[in-house]
Amino acid sequence: DVKVTQSSRYLVKRTGEKVFLECVQDMDHENMFWYRQDPGLGLRLIYFSYDVKMKEKGDIPEGYSVSREKKERFSLILESASTNQTSMYLCASEEGNQPQHFGDGTRLSIL
């Protein structure tokens, strides 16, 4: 079974902090994704990566950056956290047209 592991289930940070969310997958998938999910807004794609060192902006990249130095790891960075970035963050990985597999999610609160 595919295993996608997100580093934290719950995280509380302060406004202005730099926040790192880590995601690791164990199936050698090429493609990795970061989403945020808010009530009534569904899943929104922040960034994605189809290869090591490659990154592409999704639908809502503002205020975020990503890093993919190794194939199995995809990190999401909040450069200067703001309260409107309080959300559930979901990492996913996939290979080709196969299903995406999600991590358990990180519920991030910015105070």
Place this chain on the structure above:
Amino acid sequence: QKEVEQNSGPLSVPEGAIASLNCTYSDRGSQSFFWYRQYSGKSPELIMFIYSNGDKEDGRFTAQLNKASQYVSLLIRDSQPSDSATYLCAVHAFSGGYNKLIFGAGTRLAVHP
């Protein structure tokens, strides 16, 4: 027009009934289709995928695909209260220069005893 559309619900069905969840998509070139179940506060969990026209059955779940009508559905037979969740339809489609998985907003299903 949204790329993947679902009725937000809630869809309320009695225990033991068949729940029918529907999804339409806009990209005629889409080749792969998925249904995810998401319980409140949890991450989406894959329950069905379908690549060819017709029906695909797995236990109490049946996925139906009609590419000509750009329509995919999920039937849940003998619905149980534990099936109460939000169901996300997802379609691989070409968007923004890349082949991406596009999610619908989800349909909330409530199964009442």
